[in-house]
Amino acid sequence: MTETIKLVSPIDGSVYAERPALDEAAVAKAVSAARSAQVEWANVPLDERISYCLKALDAMKSMNDEIVPEIAWQMGRPVRFGGEYGGVDERTRYMAGIAADALKDIERNERPGFKRYLKRVPLGIVMVIAPWNYPFMTAINTIMPALMAGNVVILKHAAQTLLVGERLAKAFEMAGLPKDVFQNIVLTHAGTEKLLGSGVINHVNFTGSVAGGRAIEKALAGTFASLGLELGGKDPAYVRADADIEYSIENLVDGAFFNAGQCCCGIERIYVHESKYDAFVDGFVDLTSQYKLGDPRDEATTLGPMAQARFAAWVREQTDEALRKGAKANIDTSKFDMNKEGTPYLAPQVLTDVNHQMSVMREESFGPVVGIMKVKDDEEALQFMNDSPYGLTASIWTEDTGAAAEIGDKIETGMVFMNRCDYVDPGLVWTGVKDTGKGAAMSEIGFHNLTRPKAYHFKVEH
Template sequence: MTDTIKLVSPVDGSVYAERAALDEAALAHVVAVARKAQADWAQVPLDERVAYCLKALDALKAMNPDVVPELAWQMGRPIRYGGELGGTIERTEYCASVAKDALADIVRTDRPGFNRYLRRVPLGIVMVIAPWNYPFMTAINTIMPALMSGNVIILKHAAQTLLVGERLAQAFETAGLPKGVFQNIVLTHEGTEKLLGSGVIDHVNFTGSVAGGRAIEKALAGTFASLGLELGGKDPAYVRADADLPYAIENLVDGAFYNAGQCCCGIERIYVHESHFDKFVEGFVDLTSQYKLGNPLDEATTLGPMAQARFAAWVRQQTEEALRQGATAHIDPALFPAAKEGTPYLAPQVLTNVNHQMSVMREESFGPVVGIMKVKDDEEALQFMNDSPYGLTASLWTEDADAAAAIGDRIETGTVFMNRCDYLDPALVWTGVKETGKGAALSEIGFHNLTRPKSFHFRVKH
């Protein structure tokens, strides 16, 4: 009996799409086609591989008017924000611009009579297990540099965003990519674990939960496949005494509530110098209250539903626990009549009188709630920022770049921002520490994680 994967829309609870999962025979064919294609693809000149990727990007641009409402139906992001095309363009074009240098041979010239160099060669079959929250950009982070490097891709997208995998496959088909170089598949969790354990995949990139990362690492055990994991986060912000307060408020509200808080590097906890605390909270609450929660297909909506009702239930649970333990809620739910218990529609919430014994300040929320704490100085803020099992990004709001650099050196995180947040710079490596995962994407280092070094040592006889 064939398993069926169903995509239930957060907009109205309807089944928006359903697809049959591959059986073992079909999956074996996918892998065989990929393996054969990779040997030929690796011989295609780099500039031609890059050109294929840029043609696929052009195809994505052309389909964006259809993609934007599809995304709203699939995972709830309001159509007013225009999908993910801007970030997809920025990351793909940057990869294309640095591919030659990132993959260039490193030549050693210090020994006469020898030709010695290091070359980056493809890993082979790269499997991308992509998440639903930024379903294009998170996938593109690996897909584009992997293809440019000579790998082939097998993409398994999240059930919540099934159609994104199909859109990407359509784009590469339009670009004329050779058969088998990019394949989109639909699999059950059990089928995915079996494929990973089979030893036929050379590299896996996964973005998702800590539990999901552990399951993938366990499934891969003994296969010696390389692995990139971007998992949980609880990203902090620190507003120093010298911060531009209106600027910090405006950007941190957006950093906390954009995409209904469902951002890998979204702001989930804020520490504010005591001299600014009251004014910061006042301004933050006022701006948060201006969001319009509703149907993401409505141009007026600025806050859509969470992707699934169970995700909203977790945020409600965290918030209620914090309130029982003494936290103060600053947002009146009556301002958001679209919010209803048991649905993905959830009002934003701002909490004070919080502490690090509360789940909302310790465990990933991945939703529209943020806790704000008062701190007396940099040292106290640093202590709180590092008091987390996660480490993806940290955001510092200050006019003192030297102070930001000094504090940033001591934060246990993958990226330190000053006066910005919730952004991936394709020129900088995207990585995390602790339970946020391992491996790296973007920049030249992203290319290095999708290739292996190979040494050439030639003695020249005269």
């Protein structure tokens, strides 16, 4: 019997979309078609492969007015923020611009009588298992460079954002991409694990939870497929004594609460030098209080619901535990009419008097809550920043670039920001350490992770 994947909207709990999951025979057919298509696709000149990707980008832009409200219905992001096209455009065009250099042959001609060089060749079938929180941008991070590099792509999107995969498939169809070079498929968890364990996939990129990453790695065991994982995060910020407080507050509030806090690199904990602590907390609480929690289809809404009620329940649980242990809640959530137990609608919360014995300061929240701690110096801040099982990004707020670099060298993280946060720069590698995962996306390193090196050693004089 065919299983159905249902997308339940956080707006009102209705089933917004449902699709049948592929059975084993349909999956086998899709993989076989992808394998056949890859042989021809790899022989298409690079500039033509890039052209298809840029045409698909234009197609996505043409659909953006339809996509924005779809995102609101699927995962709750307010329409006022306009979707994800800006980030998709920036990342795609950057990777297109560096593709020729990143993928070019490397000559080794210092030995007379020999021709020696390295090529970057495609891996084959790349499977992207994409998340719901930034459903277009996270998928594009791998899809576009994978296709440019000569791979074919099979996308399995999160159930919460089923329609995103269909939009991407439509964009590539509008671009005239050869058949089966990109395929969007709908699978159950069990079906996904079976496909991964079959050994027919050459590379997998997964963005999601730590538990999900472990399941993916286990499913792939023994297949020798390469794997990229972007998993959990508990990204810290440190506000030094010399920081511009107003600027720090404005940016860190946005970094903590944009997308209802459902950002891989969102700010989840803040450490503030004792000399600036009171002023920072007062300003941070005041600005946070100005959010409008409501229906994401309303242009006035600045904070939409979380994607699922169970995600909001976890954040409520973390907050309640912190309060039981002595934390102080600085936001009167009763002033947010839509904030209701048992629903995905959750008011923002700012906690002080927190410590690292509280879950909210060490375990991923992935929601609209942030804890703020006072620290006496850089050394204490660094100790707390590293007291986490995760390491995706960390931000330092200071006017001293040298100090930021020195502190950054000691932070266990994939990226260090100074005076900004919550941003993926396509020119810099996107990677993490510890339980945040492994592998890398973006920059020339992203291309290297989607290809394999092949060596040529010719003796031309004998």
